[in-house]
Amino acid sequence: MSEEGAQEGEQEAPPKKKSKLLLVFGLLLGLGGGGAAGALYLAPMIGERLATPETTEAEPETHEEEGEAGGGGGGDHEEAPDPGVVHLVDNLVVNPAGSNGCRFLLANVAFETRDASLDDQITAREFELRDGLLRVLGLKTVAELTDYAQRESIVAELAAAIEDV
Known part of the structure; x- marks a missing residue:
């Protein structure tokens, strides 16, 4: 009888280890699946929203009509209006x-x-x-x-x- 009790105690220990192993495996699988879903589905939607303002850049202004490359020089400049x-x-x-x-x-x-x-x-x-x-x-x-x-x-x-x- 003592041998049977000892054998039963040994047999009960492996299922506890297996249940912990299954729990850890399930958590890792859930985290990996969530990360993959986020990368495949959410990242493109967020990327579109972040990229949208960059595509509407204004064209740089040029001062070719004055015949100067960047300013300087005299000329009739209007005074800035009073800001109020x-x-x-x-x-x-x-x-x-x-x-x-x-x-x-x-x-x-x-x-x-x-x-x-x-x-x-x-x-x-x-x-x-x-x-x-x-x-x-x-x-x-x-x-x-x-x-x-x-x-x-x-x-x-x-x-x-x-x-x-």
Whole structure:
């Protein structure tokens, strides 16, 4: 009987090692499968989004019309206009359309005015201004907000929104 008990104890030990081995093998297989899925499916999608802004580069400006290679020289130069007063509306927290509240954008918007009286009006109505800005930006998806090609149209929509205020 003592031999049978000893044999049973020895036979029980290998299944424990096998179960640990299967657990480790399963974890490694899961990690490897997850990494492969990420590399095959997610990497191309992320790569497309990262590569998109680089393809819309502006053409460099040339000064060939002046007949000079890079500047210098005299000539009639217009003076730069007075920059005016800049009013900053900062810390706008926007939940983009289609994100279901899972993503947000923290935006700062600056307005340049020519006179200080207009800046005072903007300061007095800043809450209405914030509401209009949040309304326009909240209607855009994350893809639209991050696309540099649409920047000018978004600026035009923001300008139209503040004109109403």
